[in-house]
Amino acid sequence: MLLCVCAYAGNYFALSLFAGVDLLFGGVAVMYAALRRSLAETLLVAVVGSLHTLLLWGHPFGLLLFVIEAAFVHFGRHRFRVEIIACDALFWLLAGGPLVALLYRYGLGMDPLAVGLIALKQPINGLAYTAAASLIHHALLLRAAPRGGPLASRTRLADLLAPVMLAFMLVPTLALLWLHTDASYRERLARVSDALADRATYLVSRASVDLSAPETADQAREALFALGFRDLSVAVREGDGDVLGEAPAGWYTTRPVSRSVASGLEERRATEPGATMTRASSAYFAYARPIDTLPPRAETGRTLVLGVPAAPHVEHLQSMQVLALGLLCLLSGGGVLAAHGAGWRTGRLFRPLAAQLLRVPRAVKAGEPVHWSDFGVEELAALAHGARRMEQELATQLTAVAESEERFRAIATNLPGGVSRRVMDPGGNIRFTYLSPNYERVFGIPVERALREPGIMQEVIHPEDRASYRFALERSARFLAPLDTTFRVRLPGDEIRWVRTLGHPRKAGDGSVVWDGIAIDETARKEAESELEYLARHDVLTGVLNRKAIAGRLARLLESASSRSRVAVLYVDLDRTKWINDTLGHAAGDCVIREAAARIQGAVRDADHVGRYGGDEFVVLATGIASRSGAATVAERIATSLRAPVTVGDHRIELAATIGILLHPAEGDDAEEILRKADVALYEAKRVERGTWRFYEQALDADRDTRTVLVTQLHEALASGQLFLEYQPKVCLARGRVVGVEALVRWRHPEQGIIPPTQFIPLAEESGLIDELGDWVLRRACADLATWRSRSPREAPEQVSVNVSGIQLRTEALWHSVRRALSESGLNPEQLELEVTEGVFYDARASSLRRLSAAGVRLAIDDYGKGYSSLFVLRDLPANVVKIDRAFVANAQNRFADRAIIASTIALAHELGRSVVAEGVETQVQLQMLRNMGCDMVQGFLLAKPAIAAKVPKLCLMRW
Numbered sequence: 001m002l003l004c005v006c007a008y009a010g011n012y013f014a015l016s017l018f019a020g021v022d023l024l025f026g027g028v029a030v031m032y033a034a035l036r037r038s039l040a041e042t043l044l045v046a047v048v049g050s051l052h053t054l055l056l057w058g059h060p061f062g063l064l065l066f067v068i069e070a071a072f073v074h075f076g077r078h079r080f081r082v083e084i085i086a087c088d089a090l091f092w093l094l095a096g097g098p099l100v101a102l103l104y105r106y107g108l109g110m111d112p113l114a115v116g117l118i119a120l121k122q123p124i125n126g127l128a129y130t131a132a133a134s135l136i137h138h139a140l141l142l143r144a145a146p147r148g149g150p151l152a153s154r155t156r157l158a159d160l161l162a163p164v165m166l167a168f169m170l171v172p173t174l175a176l177l178w179l180h181t182d183a184s185y186r187e188r189l190a191r192v193s194d195a196l197a198d199r200a201t202y203l204v205s206r207a208s209v210d211l212s213a214p215e216t217a218d219q220a221r222e223a224l225f226a227l228g229f230r231d232l233s234v235a236v237r238e239g240d241g242d243v244l245g246e247a248p249a250g251w252y253t254t255r256p257v258s259r260s261v262a263s264g265l266e267e268r269r270a271t272e273p274g275a276t277m278t279r280a281s282s283a284y285f286a287y288a289r290p291i292d293t294l295p296p297r298a299e300t301g302r303t304l305v306l307g308v309p310a311a312p313h314v315e316h317l318q319s320m321q322v323l324a325l326g327l328l329c330l331l332s333g334g335g336v337l338a339a340h341g342a343g344w345r346t347g348r349l350f351r352p353l354a355a356q357l358l359r360v361p362r363a364v365k366a367g368e369p370v371h372w373s374d375f376g377v378e379e380l381a382a383l384a385h386g387a388r389r390m391e392q393e394l395a396t397q398l399t400a401v402a403e404s405e406e407r408f409r410a411i412a413t414n415l416p417g418g419v420s421r422r423v424m425d426p427g428g429n430i431r432f433t434y435l436s437p438n439y440e441r442v443f444g445i446p447v448e449r450a451l452r453e454p455g456i457m458q459e460v461i462h463p464e465d466r467a468s469y470r471f472a473l474e475r476s477a478r479f480l481a482p483l484d485t486t487f488r489v490r491l492p493g494d495e496i497r498w499v500r501t502l503g504h505p506r507k508a509g510d511g512s513v514v515w516d517g518i519a520i521d522e523t524a525r526k527e528a529e530s531e532l533e534y535l536a537r538h539d540v541l542t543g544v545l546n547r548k549a550i551a552g553r554l555a556r557l558l559e560s561a562s563s564r565s566r567v568a569v570l571y572v573d574l575d576r577t578k579w580i581n582d583t584l585g586h587a588a589g590d591c592v593i594r595e596a597a598a599r600i601q602g603a604v605r606d607a608d609h610v611g612r613y614g615g616d617e618f619v620v621l622a623t624g625i626a627s628r629s630g631a632a633t634v635a636e637r638i639a640t641s642l643r644a645p646v647t648v649g650d651h652r653i654e655l656a657a658t659i660g661i662l663l664h665p666a667e668g669d670d671a672e673e674i675l676r677k678a679d680v681a682l683y684e685a686k687r688v689e690r691g692t693w694r695f696y697e698q699a700l701d702a703d704r705d706t707r708t709v710l711v712t713q714l715h716e717a718l719a720s721g722q723l724f725l726e727y728q729p730k731v732c733l734a735r736g737r738v739v740g741v742e743a744l745v746r747w748r749h750p751e752q753g754i755i756p757p758t759q760f761i762p763l764a765e766e767s768g769l770i771d772e773l774g775d776w777v778l779r780r781a782c783a784d785l786a787t788w789r790s791r792s793p794r795e796a797p798e799q800v801s802v803n804v805s806g807i808q809l810r811t812e813a814l815w816h817s818v819r820r821a822l823s824e825s826g827l828n829p830e831q832l833e834l835e836v837t838e839g840v841f842y843d844a845r846a847s848s849l850r851r852l853s854a855a856g857v858r859l860a861i862d863d864y865g866k867g868y869s870s871l872f873v874l875r876d877l878p879a880n881v882v883k884i885d886r887a888f889v890a891n892a893q894n895r896f897a898d899r900a901i902i903a904s905t906i907a908l909a910h911e912l913g914r915s916v917v918a919e920g921v922e923t924q925v926q927l928q929m930l931r932n933m934g935c936d937m938v939q940g941f942l943l944a945k946p947a948i949a950a951k952v953p954k955l956c957l958m959r960w
Helices: 002-012 025-036 039-057 061-080 084-107 112-147 157-206 217-225 259-264 266-271 311-366 377-414 438-443 447-452 456-460 463-479 523-537 547-560 577-584 586-603 628-643 671-688 698-720 757-767 770-791 806-810 813-825 838-842 846-854 871-876 886-891 896-911 924-933 949-957
Strands: 015-018 021-023 233-238 276-278 284-290 302-309 418-424 430-435 483-491 495-507 513-521 566-574 609-612 617-625 646-648 651-653 657-664 693-695 723-732 737-749 753-755 799-803 832-837 858-864 881-884 915-918
Touching: 002 025, 002 039, 025 039, 025 061, 025 084, 025 112, 039 061, 061 084, 061 112, 084 112, 418 438, 430 447, 430 456, 438 447, 438 483, 438 495, 438 513, 447 456, 456 483, 463 483, 463 495, 463 513, 495 523, 523 547, 547 566, 547 609, 547 617, 547 671, 566 586, 566 628, 566 671, 577 586, 577 651, 586 609, 586 617, 586 628, 586 646, 586 651, 617 628, 628 657, 628 693, 657 671, 671 693, 671 698, 698 737, 698 757, 698 770, 723 770, 723 949, 737 757, 737 770, 737 949, 757 770, 770 799, 770 806, 770 813, 770 949, 799 858, 806 813, 806 832, 813 832, 813 846, 832 846, 838 858, 846 858, 871 896, 881 886, 881 896, 886 896, 886 924, 896 915, 896 924
Parallel strands: 657 693, 737 799, 799 832, 832 858, 858 881, 881 915
Antiparallel strands: 015 021, 233 302, 276 284, 284 302, 418 430, 418 513, 483 495, 495 513, 566 617, 566 657, 609 617, 646 651, 723 737, 737 753
C-alpha cells in the first residue's frame, strides 16, 4: 500500500530535468517493488503509479508501457539474476523503442520527429528512476551488512558500480546539454522577435490605409489585405477586447510570455515601448505592438498583432533535442556496459584469491602444505602486493579499534555511575557480561565477583525493592521499552544507598534481551528530595508544621471527628514579640519564637499537632477533646508553660500568650472557617485582657461585624467632618492659670451620637486609618492654637498637646504631618507637644522621637507609672514632660505607697530637668497635696472639663 501511494504521488510530482526528460519518483517506487516484491505486487504498483498519465494524456499508451517495463525488469531480475539497470536498458532496446514507434506513430498519428523525441526521452526517464531505485536498494543492504545482513550472498560488485557510474556520466552531460540547447533556443527566439519587429515597422510605413481608421471587422480586413504580406497573419486588437481583421482561428491568445522569450526580448522592449511577444499556440509566434508607437503615432488605443508560423523554429528545436537525447542514450548505454565490465573484471580477479584463502585455514589445520600452483608469477606478485595492502589496512583498523576501546574505557571510568551490559536469557536468568570499575563504588561489590556470581547483585537490593526491580526488568524485556527504575541497596555496615539504573534493551539472535546501561548513585538527590519534602511541610525556624500543613492536617481531622471525640483548635498569639524584635534584635526574637514552639509542643500530647501560622502565631490541634473543660485544660497548660521567663544572652524576657479556642464539630465544619472563628476568639481575648484565653461564641462574629461597619463609617467621618476636637486645660500651679491644652478627638456619629475615642482609636490602629486620623488632629489642633494666639495672646494657651500612637512612629508619616501642620499654622515647634506612652520609648521608634525633639517639638511621657516605668526613659530619652497616671492620684489620699511614688517621681523628674503633670485631679485635697509636693501642672475635672475650641479663651482667663 505504501509503495502504491508513493508511486502515484511520485508521478504526480515528477522532477523535470531536461527537454521533456523527467525523473518520475513514482517510477522509483515501481522499480524498488520489482527488486523486493512479487510480480503481482510490482504490477499493482505500476498500474496505480501510471493512473496519473492516463488521466493527464487521455490515452492508455503510457500506462501500457509502464506495466510492460515493470514486468520485464522483474522477470529479468528474478529469473536470470540480471542487474536491474541492465534489465531496463535491454527492455528499451528490444521492446520499448519499437512499442513507442508503433503506438505513437500509428495509434496517435504523430509526426516522425515527435515520435523520435518520445522514443529517446522514455529510455532516459526509465534509466533515471531505475538507477535511483537501485541506489536506494543497495544503500539499505549496506546498512544491514554490519548487523549480519545478506549483502555478501545477494549483491555483486557490478550491481553497486552500475548506478554509481551511470550517475557520474549522466549528470555532467545533462548540465552541459541543457546549457547549450537553452542558449540556442533563446538565440533563435531573439532572431524571430527582431524579424517580426522589423516587418511591423516596414508594414506600417508602406500601408496605404491608416490602421486607426477602420471601425468594423470588414473594413479592417480590406485594409490589411491591401498591405500584401501574405506570409504573415495580421490583426488589429481593439483595446483589451476583440481582434479585428483576418487571422487564422485560435492563433492569437493572451497567454503570458514564457521565461525564455521574455529573456530574449528585454533589449527589444527598451527601444520599442509596449512591444510583447508570446508563443500564441503550437503553430505560431505572436508579436504585438501598440499602433500609437508606430508612424504616424495617432492616438487610437489599438494594437497591431503579427503572427509568424512557428513550424520551422519548432522543427529546428526538436532536431536539436533529438541529437542531444541520442547522445545521452549512447552515454547511458556506455555507462551501463562499463559498470558491468568493471564489476566482472574485479570479481574475476578476486574470486581465485578468495577460493585460495578459504583453503588455507583447512590446510593449516590438517597439517598439509599450502600450494599456490593455481597462480602464475604475475598472479603471485599481485597477490603479495594485495596481501601487504590488506595487512596495512588491518593494522590501521586494529589501531583504530584499540583507540576506540581506550576511549570507551576512559568514558566508562569517568562517568558518575557504573556502566554495564546486562543479559536476560529466554529462561529469565540475568547475568552481567560487562561492568565498569565504578560499579563497585555504587554497589559495594567487587566487579570480578559480580561477573562471576550473577545472583549477588539481586541479594544486595533491599528486600522491599526486589519485586519492583524484577517487574521493571521483565516489563522492559517484554515490550523492549527503556529501563528506568530506582531502588535501594544495602552496603556492608547496613548503609542504605539509592540507585537509579537506566538502559535501552535490544533483542539478540538467541532470543535473549541485552541492556546497555548505567547505574547512578541517587542517594544525595533522594536525601535532598526528603529535605525539600520536610521543608514543604514544616516551619524552618521552629520545626513545627507550617501554615499549609497545619491547615491540611485540620481538614483531615475534621473528616474523622465525631460528636463524642471533638477537635479543639487553639489559636495562640505571643505577646510583646514586636517589642523584643525592635529592642533586642530579630535574632533574639527568633530565639524566643523557637523556645515558645518547644514549650507548646511540650505542653500538648503526642497525638496533638502544633503548627506555626504566622510570625508569632501558633495553631494547636488537640484531638479527642470531649468538652470545653478539656480544651480549657490544654489552653491552661500552654499558657502556664509560656509564662516562665526566657533567657536570651544577658536578657531575661517575660513571655505571655493570648489564646482563642474553638471546638469542632459544635461551631463549624470547614477548616478555613474554623481557623477564622478561632482568630475571632483570639482577637476578643486580646481586646479584653492579654495573657488570657477565650472560647469562640456566635456573638463575637456580630461584634466583629459591628467593628467592620464602624471602620467603614470612620472613613466617611474623616471625609464628612463628623470628627471634632475638645481641649483639656493644663493649669500651672505656680502661676495659677492655664498654660496649655491637651487635644482630645471626638466622633459625632449621626446615629449613635458621641462615640468616645476608646472605641474608635483602636479600630483606626487596626485598619491603618491612624495616620490619616493623626494628621487631621495635628493640623486641626495647630490651626486652633494659631487662631487663639492671633486673636488675643493673653486669652490663649502657650502650647497644645496631641496624643500620638506608637503605630504612627513606624513610618515617616508623622514627621511629615508635624512639618505640614507647623508650616500651615505658622506655629513654632516648641508650641507643639506630642504625648507618647512610655512603652514607645523602649523600641526602635525612639529614633523618630529624637528626630522630632531635635527639631524643637516638645515630648511628654503619658501615663507614666502605668506601664514599664523604666528609669532609662527619664535618663536617656528626650522627654520634656512626665505625666503621672491618674490611677496614682486617685489613690494617693488613702495609700501611702501611691503618695510616695508621686513624690519620688516629681523629685526625680525635677532633678533631671523634666516638668511634671498630674492627671485626674478631682478634689481639693488632691490639688493641695500635689501643690505641696511641688508638682508643676495638673489636669482634671476639678479645674475644668474638656471644652470645645470656642470656650478655650474663657478658660484661659480663669485663675486658680
